[in-house]
Amino acid sequence: MTRDRDDGRxxxxxxxxxxxxxxxxxxxxLAVGAAAMGRRVHVFLQYWALDAFRADxxxxxxxxxxxxxxxxxxxxxxxxxxHWSELFxxxxxxxxxxxxxxxxxxxxxxxxxxxxxxLVDGQEGVASFLLAAGDGGITFI
Amino acid sequence: xxxRIVVLGGxxxxxxxxxxxxxxxxxxxxxxxxxxxxxxxxxPGFLYLALGQANGRRLVRDERTLLRRDVxxxxxEAIRIHPDAGTVQLRRxxxxxxxxxVIATGARLAPERVPGLASGAxxxxxxxxxxxxxxxxxxxxxxRIHVGVAGIPYKCPPAPVEFVLMLxxxxxxxxxxxxxxxTLLSPLDRxxxxxxxxxxxxxxxxxxxxxxxxxxxIESVDPSAGVVTSLEGEKVETDLLIAVPPHRGQxxxxxxxxxxxxxxxxxxxxxxxxxxxxxxxxxxDATNLPISKSGSTAHFEAPVVVSxxxxxxxxxxxxxxxxxxxxxxxxxxxxxxxxxxxxxxxPPVPPRPSFAWHAAKRIFNRLYWETVPRGRVPxxxxxxxxxxxx
Amino acid sequence: MGATVEVHRSIDxxxxxxxGPLMSxxxxxxxxxxGQVIEVWSTDPGSATDIPAWVRKAGHDLVEVEETPEGTRFxxxxxx
Numbered sequence: 066m067t068r069d070r071d072d073g074r075x076x077x078x079x080x081x082x083x084x085x086x087x088x089x090x091x092x093x094x095l096a097v098g099a100a101a102m103g104r105r106v107h108v109f110l111q112y113w114a115l116d117a118f119r120a121d122x123x124x125x126x127x128x129x130x131x132x133x134x135x136x137x138x139x140x141x142x143x144x145x146x147x148h149w150s151e152l153f154x155x156x157x158x159x160x161x162x163x164x165x166x167x168x169x170x171x172x173x174x175x176x177x178x179x180x181x182x183x184l185v186d187g188q189e190g191v192a193s194f195l196l197a198a199g200d201g202g203i204t205f206i
Numbered sequence: 207x208x209x210r211i212v213v214l215g216g217x218x219x220x221x222x223x224x225x226x227x228x229x230x231x232x233x234x235x236x237x238x239x240x241x242x243x244x245x246x247x248x249x250p251g252f253l254y255l256a257l258g259q260a261n262g263r264r265l266v267r268d269e270r271t272l273l274r275r276d277v278x279x280x281x282x283e284a285i286r287i288h289p290d291a292g293t294v295q296l297r298r299x300x301x302x303x304x305x306x307x308v309i310a311t312g313a314r315l316a317p318e319r320v321p322g323l324a325s326g327a328x329x330x331x332x333x334x335x336x337x338x339x340x341x342x343x344x345x346x347x348x349x350r351i352h353v354g355v356a357g358i359p360y361k362c363p364p365a366p367v368e369f370v371l372m373l374x375x376x377x378x379x380x381x382x383x384x385x386x387x388x389t390l391l392s393p394l395d396r397x398x399x400x401x402x403x404x405x406x407x408x409x410x411x412x413x414x415x416x417x418x419x420x421x422x423x424i425e426s427v428d429p430s431a432g433v434v435t436s437l438e439g440e441k442v443e444t445d446l447l448i449a450v451p452p453h454r455g456q457x458x459x460x461x462x463x464x465x466x467x468x469x470x471x472x473x474x475x476x477x478x479x480x481x482x483x484x485x486x487x488x489x490x491d492a493t494n495l496p497i498s499k500s501g502s503t504a505h506f507e508a509p510v511v512v513s514x515x516x517x518x519x520x521x522x523x524x525x526x527x528x529x530x531x532x533x534x535x536x537x538x539x540x541x542x543x544x545x546x547x548x549x550x551x552x553p554p555v556p557p558r559p560s561f562a563w564h565a566a567k568r569i570f571n572r573l574y575w576e577t578v579p580r581g582r583v584p585x586x587x588x589x590x591x592x593x594x595x596x
Numbered sequence: 597m598g599a600t601v602e603v604h605r606s607i608d609x610x611x612x613x614x615x616g617p618l619m620s621x622x623x624x625x626x627x628x629x630x631g632q633v634i635e636v637w638s639t640d641p642g643s644a645t646d647i648p649a650w651v652r653k654a655g656h657d658l659v660e661v662e663e664t665p666e667g668t669r670f671x672x673x674x675x676x
Contacts, residue, residue: 097561101565
């Protein structure tokens with residue numbers, strides 16, 4: 066049977082910059098959805114998102130973006146749901162999801178691969194990520 | 207002179223086969239789909255409809271909109287297949303000649319085969335049945351609900367387990383779970399036929415207080431007394447019975463003398479040829495193969511038939527074989543699901559139920575119209591072992 | 597050597613875990629006449645226990661179980 070997966074079939078390149086739980090959860094849900102649709106997801110971690118993926122910090126409280134405010138946080142609490150790291154894990158189980166760390170951010174934060182949660186598959190530079198992203202747009206969270 | 211190919215049935219199998227044949231053969235073939243209603247129904251949606259989670263209108267589409275332009279559609283009932291003459295007789299008197307025939311006629315429900323079932327039980331195996339059940343569940347205020355099976359084989363083997371778990375969710379949301387006794391009547395000695403999947407769902411059922419009665423094959427129903435009797439000799443009393451009805455092959459198969467005792471078409475498990483007829487193929491629910499009657503089976507069988515017919519037309523050796531590939535989701539309630547992927551050589555290894563697989567199923571449901579019938583076969587979510595047949 | 601039993605319906609469920617050999621057997625027994633014989637081929641290791649268990653509970657006869665390299669053959673007569 067012909068595999069109708071032309072490799073450019075709408076891959077979803079996601080750049081994660083923000084390190085708060087709300088934004089990381091939003092990104093994780095997108096990754097799950099895309100993976101479930103058979104789209105390749107390529108997540109690129111920069112700055113505070115990369116920091117959130119530190120093995121010793123990943124499960125900690127990363128707070129919410131300022132615009133959430135107390136009501137927003139309460140709503141998130143009530144809504145519940147799984148932690149974004151678990152959602153990323155599940156997304157990998159369901160489809161092709163690759164998570165890489167931005168080499169420059171690694172340097173800035175003084176990190177090496179051993180400091181990161183196993184969810185992170187490797188590190189790469191911006192150019193390499195952009196090449197892999199192809200001609201489509203890039204989503205920045 | 208283009209080869210004439212007739213596809214009986216405009217369901218998932220027939221539609222996909224017709225579209226793939228037309229794409230593959232172009233002017234070398236004339237492809238015609240014959241369907242009695244001309245409406246394509248997304249049957250996996252019935253379960254959601256019954257639970258108030260889907261809109262019936264979104265489960266049905268005009269078959270013409272799902273077929274490629276150069277595929278003909280004849281909206282008529284086929285009443286007789288004549289293999290030697292290479293024709294199909296239509297209800298209103300016409301007849302279609304074919305060089306190759308694909309039987310994708312599916313299965314019909316036959317509740318009359320079980321005494322008391324039609325009036326004594328609900329089901330989610332037809333649009334009307336699912337709608338009636340939805341109304342019944344809306345009225346339900348508490349009592350005993352039994353979910354069971356009144357005939358084998360039936361479409362979508364996981365459905366009773368999925369239904370009972372999702373019904374548990376619904377009753378909890380409505381705040382009446384405490385007032386309801388929920389029981390799954392399983393034909394087997396466990397909740398589900400695939401043991402590894404059964405081991406995943408049985409603890410979930412137990413945690414939720416869903417009772418499991420084993421080796422209970424519904425034999426008859428006494429609607430006024432609310433009593434259900436099994437062919438193993440047991441009886442239960444219920445306030446609401448939801449039962450999978452007996453299934454049979456379509457009448458055209460039986461009347462053409464092509465079916466076995468239950469109207470299923472004897473089919474080769476690898477070549478998908480109808481036994482004894484080299485220009486005739488059968489796919490999907492219509493076959494006698496003791497394989498899952500599920501949309502995914504037809505979906506994976508279709509390209510094999512297309513390849514073999516193309517080989518026959520072009521005079522090359524047919525190489526494609528169906529490897530038994532099936533992929534079914536199994537909702538386990540609480541917005542989680544697992545997936546059953548297997549083929550003739552690789553048994554299923556269902557993953558731990560997760561939100562992601564539940565999302566995958568919901569997304570597949572939403573994308574169905576844009577992908578499967580049009581022949582744009584998406585690479586279904588994998589994440590592991592896969593049967594690739596060539 | 598015993599007489600060969602005449603089989604009315606043969607089901608090859610090898611490599612088909614779903615609905616599975618036992619379910620397919622149950623379906624065939626439901627449709628059969630009393631006295632008729634159904635055979636099921638299975639590669640599922642669980643069949644060795646679950647087929648005889650159902651046959652016993654449903655009151656039918658397990659006529660024969662034959663192990664071969666290609667799979668196991670279960671022969672059942674509908675007794676009631």
